[in-house]
Amino acid sequence: MSKTLIRGAKVLGGEAQDVLIDGDTIAQIGTGLSDEGARVIEAEGQILLPGLVDLHTHLREPGREDSETVLTGTRAAASGGYTAVFAMANTFPVADTAGVVEQVYRLGKESGYCDVQPIGAVTVGLEGKKLAELGAMHESAAGVTVFSDDGKCVDDAVMMRRALEYVKAFGGVVAQHAQEPRLTEGAQMNEGVVSAELGLGGWPAVAEESIIARDVLLAEHVGSRVHICHLSTAGSVEIVRWAKSRGIDVTAEVTPHHLLLTDELVRSYNPVYKVNPPLRTERDVMALREALADGTIDIVATDHAPHPHEDKDCEWAAAAMGMVGLETALSVVQQTMVETGLLDWAGVADRMSFKPAQIGQAKGHGRPVSAGEPANLTLVDPAYRGEVDPAGFASRSRNTPYEGRELPGRVTHTFLRGRATLVDGKLA
Template sequence: MTAQNYLITGGTLPDGTTADVLVEDGLLAAVGPDLATPVGTEVLDAAGRVVLPGLVDLHTHLRQPGREDAETVETGTRAAALGGFTSVHAMANSTPVADSAGVVEQVWQLGREAGWCDVHPVGAVTVGLGGERLAELGAMAESRAAVRVFSDDGMCVADPVMMRRALEYVKAFDGVIAQHAQEPGLTDGAQMNEGALSSMLGLAGWPAVAEEAIIARDVLLAQHVGSRLHVCHVSTAGSVELIRWAKQRGIDVTAEATPHHLLLTEELVRTYNPVYKVNPPLRREADVMALREGLADGTIDTIGTDHAPHTAETKECEWTVAAMGMTGLETALPVVQLALVDTGLMDWAGISRILSSTPARIARLADQGRISPDGVFEIGAPANLTVYDPTVTRTVDPERHATKSRNSPYRGMELPGQVTDVFNHGHPVVRDRALATPRQQHQQNHQTGTTQQ
């Protein structure tokens, strides 16, 4: 058995100070300089590394049940742990769809059994993602999975009446609707960002207004009914401006950007390599810059990986028939460092905010005692910690990733930084850059039917 108590020494905290962090019985026992080492405590030297609150992803596709050839909860959460995530939200577009209490409880239980990180199922908004009837929102909220985030991701809730009803319904239990903003009538057959390049390549264009029109409608609906709206994978400069406008008017809207939309542009589509085919599509350089600025000034609240694993059969084929999506859990923090930290746009306190405390707040994890509301190292809180070395540089090799799928757009790219250690409720799931052991089942005491972040 590994030691139950740990002292992480000499690490740099998000605020830039150097301190030790003591973990006892799965909780944060002390934070400060030159802490004494209690008897029986294992010491981890974190000098030169950043110690962050465990990362939280609001947007992960784990594919199980039904798509185990592409990913499972086990393999997906192994990838999450290696990426520094102690909590992930599993999107509902599985087979069967997670539109009932039974399916979300199955996913929740699979996460507990895997033990690499906490898994919070996202419930579907409509039955079968069909957009015609509301799913069992209340039953999923009251289930052991305690669902608070609902999304038809992969499909837009295009009917405004249906969207209004969903926003009204989730108010009863402080839920949030996470919208995949894509007007279907404007994107039928779309293959890439609409513009001069799409015309040159002969690929059907995906206009920015298809995303922006839905965001404009939905922020007004959220204002009208007084409910919470979360916009998934924002990808255009116009979307950033709409969200900024809504926030200035006090509308309760939050938004996320993906790592790949912070770094990659439509120019990669010139290769016709379907690894770059994603929904929403890679946009222009100006959109990338607008997303970065939006994160830096707080308009965009968080990073969601939109980790979307696919089999080789569905991805390594002709562009027009290839599946949309990229893997991203294991490369998220290095990409964020490259796009935001190394460019001087954000410091590590900002990264802690957008990758830990804010997504936890949006998902109402803080309200259930899972993480301090402001993401700081709160004494007595569960010890969910990510130790990260920002000084190293690695070449991305998807063949070595823990995810089942290999559709990483960063293959062969040099990225900065590496997660070295991850503690999930005080248990080391990653040690010295490699998977260690999952949390023991006796540590997953879940008497009330809700997991801890």
């Protein structure tokens, strides 16, 4: 059936309307639309959003298919309301050539659950010594526009400057994992009162903030674009706010877990809370929420980082860093931002669809919910409340920090160019 009528949904949280999808396009929006020949979805009380876009996803393929594949990762994305994800380059082999990014791009096309845009590595092998084939990756079938050594920092200032100069030629952006390596040797968690009490190596805020300060100045000097991955401290917020006040072309993201969780959880020594950058303090969490609300932080990005059971079910020091996040992101944002009054649903659409699509140049995504636009859409039931059960995840991995925690909201339907990838909360 090529037509679908979504009846009575609140578009971006506004007034209830009917939305008619015909083929891959939004055909009509209004009230009392005819349902003749259309599959009808009764959506009273639900919120209709543009399909979510994640600028920071780890799909692990090629090389770590034991933790995730492009197929399982995109199924998780569809379950979370995403219609497009940007796949980070720290795979095996690293996505530092046109051949590897085209492989990931092709696998995304074959999956059919959401669009996959590969992110290219900044340096060969993520080693920070030689620029990767940035131009070749951009000119490839994948059309790479975002480059990152995420998982590692481009800590050499000359290398970072060269990367910014190179991507400027075609309007690309360098997404920086801000971590001064010499300040974080042996780091296990946020440096502060809790790390001192637990005797764990501290990851100081200044290790993030010093790199961000350097990079925004480099971006200003070069006249290029820099994006800050998983910003996590109050000090980082102030640096980005200052940079934007100077007109520097900087954007920044925050993860759902940094909007909700604090380093107090590490007292349990449960490795599910081990992540890079680490969970910070309550003061940092509040600063991040306020910055997302006022636009200093541009977007929410999941940093979905799946790991197999054996990499997390071990002692803290030996455990891998990272959390899965695609299937819970919208719920966490609802709890931390919507239910606190910091954002309305139109603001959620801006931070989780419009702006990430704009930063990453995701064609056909992050578009207005209006007639004539591609039918990339997400329906969410905001009244739903339920405990997170990772056994039901579509992701291949289960390393969620929210297991057993009650979160609000549930994605009921996801549409990719008019085709339902999620129906009544179940993958199509």
